[in-house]
Amino acid sequence: MTDNITSVSAGARADAGVSALKGRTGAGAPAETRGRTTIADGVVAKIAGMAAREVPGIYNLGAGMARALGAMRERVPGGGGxxxxxxxxxxxxxxAAVDLxxxxxxxxxIVxxxxxxxxNVISAVERMTGLEVVEVNVVVDDVHLPDDDEGQTEPDEGRVR
Structure with missing residues (x-):
């Protein structure tokens, strides 16, 4: 990702040259720009993850080991989605910059x-946060085959009763 990122915010007001995220202070400033809004990395990651999953042709997100650990974590109560x-x-x-x-x-x-x-990711992140998305890097880690689901039923409680 890029460290030296410079440009005008997508949330900037054209008439006042004021960023809705950075804001400015003083009685003369519009109410919506007084103060600072900080958006956590986790918020942007959730938005990007949801937006990526909405695209037809995406089976899942995460590399092999991350998917395996994530599947185990999802089965634990309170483990997260x-x-x-x-x-x-x-x-x-x-x-913001995003890697998927x-x-x-x-x-x-795949293209x-x-x-x-x-x-979808750029649209969702920019619309919801006002941040300019400078890049979305996509790494295709795997291809899901139709027969990958066969034989992957929920395990029985045991082999014998």
Whole structure:
């Protein structure tokens, strides 16, 4: 991801040149710009993870080991839903960058799915946070085959009764 990121915030008011995230103080400033809004990395990661999962052709997020550990964690009460599994973000004052590890369905165009993921993630993050998304890097870690689901039923309570 990029460390030297500079540009105007997507949430900037064109007429006043004031960022809704950074804000300014004083009686002359509009009420919505008085103070500072900080958006945690985890918030952006959740938004990006949800947006990526909405794209047709995405089977799952996360690399092999992360998916295995995440599946175990989801079975533990209070272990979390794994929305941010496979998602890494870097959030600055006005900009964000996103890295995604994805698993695609067999038969889909990986190029088209990656483009759809970028479009959906950028749209969701910018709309919900006001941050400018400077890049969305997509790493395809695996292809989900239709027969991967066969034979993967819930385990019985035991082999004998």
């Amino acid at each position: 794994g929305v941010t599994r496979g998602v890494k973000v870097e959030v600055g004052e006005r900009q 590890d994805v698993v695609v369905e067999y038969g889909v165009s 088209d799915v990656a483009g759809g993921v970028r479009t």
